[in-house]
Amino acid sequence: MTISKPMLAESMCDIDIVKLCPKLVNSAGELAKFEKECLEKGFEGVIVRSPDSPYKCGRSTLKQQWMLKVKQFVDDEAEVVGFEELLHNNNESSVDERGYLKRSSTKYVKYKYFPIGTKDAPRHPVKTTVFRL
Known part of the structure; x- marks a missing residue:
């Protein structure tokens, strides 16, 4: 053809x-x-x-x-308000004074993303740091 x-x-x-x-x-x-x-x-x-x-x-x-x-990326910070649980947790855990696992709360995440071409969500976001205030 x-x-x-x-x-x-x-x-x-x-x-x-x-x-x-x-x-x-x-x-x-x-x-x-x-x-x-x-x-x-x-x-x-x-x-x-x-x-x-x-x-x-x-x-x-x-x-x-x-x-x-x-390509230029910019950094930003966001509060973690929810997450989707995976089938297996590979994160390190620590124990408090009573022997219970410590729960993480009010975590913030620092990430970099590409600012062009997006309106509602960051484009190509990559987590760089997790911290608490």
Whole structure:
């Protein structure tokens, strides 16, 4: 079966495609400025690539440093108001003076997340610390 350009265009009419052109960046300052421009346009971040790196299908490693993602995360804090119990608890437990297991209460959690592209909940949240006030 051969696919013609009109057939391809019709099948992709609901997909937003944006043509991106590579930009040469020579310093950290230029990268910061370019990243700011991209964020203002509604992009999530920037992918930086070494100009002399070979093509690789998939992700490159930090050791290779052929292609890296630049995305800014922010920190925030939240009070834990509920949780869903798992089938097995691997957390360390401690005992009080009477020999009973100590119960945790009023815990707060510090987490980092990506602020762009979300309205009702943090995007890509990652817990960093748990503490009590």
